[in-house]
Amino acid sequence: MGYIMESEELLSMFNRGNIRICDCRFKLGASDMGRNEYEKEHITGAIYFDLEKDLSGKVEEHGGRHPLPNLGQFKDKLESYGITNDTILVAYDGGEGSFASRFVWLLTYMGHRKVYILNGGYRAWKERGYASDDRLPHYEPAEYHLQIRESVLASYQKVKDFTERRPDDVVLIDSRETKRFLxxxxxxxxKAGHIPGAINKVWTNVLDEGSFLQAEELKQTYKGISRDKEIIVYCGSGVTAAPNYVALKEAGFPNVKVYVGSFSDWISYPDNPIG
Structure with missing residues (x-):
């Protein structure tokens, strides 16, 4: 199994005690929307993770608009929900794919091995008439141990070095809409433009109405990029790069990293060139 889980598979796992369903619904510019929607209705037993309060840290001079969260505080939140390193985590959003993908990438970075995205999100779950309610679940606290995987994170310096040396074995992918890339x-x-040397692979092209394309279709999306390359994906703030990360892994690319600071971090250094 890769990162993608279908609604039917999640339904079959409902009676397992070692699973947590993670509601990641959010709307940029309306930060309370996701939490409000969760409190109105969510997949039965789901817990809520807020993009800006949980999955991102404090915005500072550098680091971008959605920097990494304080991992100690995030670890505490996982523990408060009874999540251990062996818990199966299934994340969903409203069907956009980006917010749940951010959760999946972040937990991968933290070393979690059993984390998945619900294909099609809450929309797909509701269309099938599966269980949802407004009850806020309670779980007994547990212990969680961080096992950071630096191999899935591209630092600012890594990207800076790429722009200066342009190594043949690295591909930098900008996930934003083409008009923003150009x-x-x-x-x-x-500022407008892109990080020099990047190619454009728009994140929405890996999805069809909120569901990830099949692996063979995803391979075609990245046709022409060798799987032997190191792939770095970015976007505006490290959120919509995450679906490209998930899709590249589903397509069989072994060495994929996310530049979390992304373009908003890049332009926070005034001397950095823009393509």
């Missing part, structure tokens, strides 16, 4: 349109960040 610098034609920039609705969020203070």
């Amino acid at each position: 610098g034609i349109e920039e609705p969020i960040d203070k």
Whole structure:
């Protein structure tokens, strides 16, 4: 099994005690929406993780708009939900794919081995008429041990070195919409364009109405990129790069990293060039 789990498979696992379903619904620009939707209704037994309060840290001069969270505090939250290193984690969002993918990548970085994304998110679950309610679950606390996997994280310095040396064995992928990549349109960040040397693989192209494409289709999406290469993916703030990370892994690429700071971190250094 890769990172993708279908609704039917999750349903079959409902009676297992070692599973936690993680609601990651969120809306940029309306930060309370996800939590409000969760409190109204969610998959039975699900717990909530907020993109900006849980899956991201404090915004500072550098680090981008959604930097890594304080891992000690995040570990405490996992423990409060009774999550151990052996717990099966299944994340979902509203069907966008990006917020749940951020959770999946973050837990992978923390060393978790059994973390999955619910394909199609809450929308797909509801369409099938599966169990949901508004009850807030309670779980007994547990112990969680961080086992950081640096191999899935690309540092700012790593990306900086790429732009200066352009090594043949590294591919830098910009996950944003093409207009933003080309610098034609920039609705969020203070500068327009892309990190020099990057190619554009728009994150929405790995999804079909919120569900990830099949592995063979994903291989075609990245056709022309050798699996022997080291792949670094970024976006505006490290969120929509995550679906590309998931998709690349599903397509069989072994060495994939996320530059969490992404373009918003890159442009926080005024002397950095822009393509």
